[in-house]
Amino acid sequence: MHTQKIGYLEFRYGNNAKRRTVNVGDNIQSIAVRRLLNRLNIERANVVGIDRDSLREYEGEPVKLIMNGCFHDECFPLPPQIQPIFFGFNAETESVITKNKALFQKHQPIGCRDNATKRMFDKHRIAAFVTGCATLTLERREKPVVDGKPVIAFGAGSGVLQQNLLENIPKPILEDARLVYQREPVSAVPLNDGAVKKMDALAQTYLDLYKNEASIVVTPLLHVASPCVAMGIPVVLARRDRDDRFTAIDRLLPVYTPAEFSSIDWTAHAHEVEALKGAMANVAEKLLQGAKPVAGDLAVLSRTFEAAPVLQAPRSSKLGRRFRKIFGRR
Structure with a gap:
């Protein structure tokens, strides 16, 4: 029986021949998505890595691909074998959206990594919500370190x-x-x-x-x-x-x-982000199933990511009092 393949992004950087160092944080994203798929009981044999920077040249078997992380113009258009799952998606520039409107309209609502990306989709009347970064789903350590x-x-x-x-x-x-x-x-x-x-x-x-x-x-x-x-x-x-x-x-x-x-x-x-983490995992699972995320999980994401930033840019001489009010001093 044929089993649908699930893809996670790899980062090979073929779009930049002058690159001499790589950001290991990209690999942390890959690890986080693989662990999330494992948490969702997707067998490792059905999980494949696909290079972000040569997406449009992909000629492999059909795959549902978790589209998390930062995407640039050269990632598109997607070939028909790739069914995008927009979870933690970040658009490097607004042109990523304007040049691929039909794709995003087809798959809306788009799960964005951040509010800035969501605002760009809002501007172009494409439904979107914020999931946060996939790395937020990594497992919590069992106990605080001793003598850390x-x-x-x-x-x-x-x-x-x-x-x-x-x-x-x-x-x-x-x-x-x-x-x-x-x-x-x-x-x-x-x-x-x-x-x-x-x-x-x-x-x-x-x-x-x-x-x-x-x-x-x-x-x-x-x-x-x-x-x-x-x-x-x-x-x-x-x-x-x-x-x-x-x-x-x-x-x-x-x-x-x-x-x-x-x-x-x-x-x-x-x-404490375990409730958020659980909601993120549930939303990812529903998106992979082609189903609508549960309202309760979306509400958790909304309460978290639609809130005001913890720390606003300073605007007055009251900054010191604001810090003490937010954090206190122990």
Whole structure:
């Protein structure tokens, strides 16, 4: 009997011949989706990896593909063998939507990774809702670590560590911290199968480090903050700007930018997201079944992601009092 294949995204970067490093956070997304499919009792033999950056050249067997993560114009049009499951979808530019309106209209409502993407669909009158990032479905660690160490995880570009952030990290955290640079050099793109496996293994190593050893994680990176929130690890998310990609996770924890670095609450605590995680998994399951998600699960997503950001950009001299009101001081 023929069984429908379920696809998750791999990242081989064949669209950028000049690339010399890869973002290991992409592989963390791949791992999260594979684990989610396992949670939904989909047999591993029926799960296949498909390269995001050569989607339109796909010539394999028919597949339902979880379309999570960031998509650029060169990912489209999709071939007929791919049935897209929009869960955690992020459009890199508005042209992704305008050039592929018929596709999105056919598959609406679109499950978006963030509010910024949802707003673009709203603008073009395509029904959409926010699911959050697939990495939020990773398993919570069983218990807090004993004698854990702080971890400072960073990357390149907008994911670099800001100098004035380092100046504001308390000395005990800074002196004991383990540094993780969540990018990795590559010799050539597109990545071959061996290189993809190597990056997956490295991503798993970082996830294990965060889960088993981190007392707190300080990071500017979405795909460090999001999986760590899911795993029940205290997170300080501090970066140079309020990037649109963070317009879902900023409903769960503060996104600090340089104006607020001196007011960061370093007594960060783990967040309880198990109900959200369960709703996300249920919605993904219904989408894979071609069914409408249950209203109760959609309500959980709506209450979470349609709320105001935990921390708004400062607008007045009342910033200090606002911080104390939001976080308190212990």
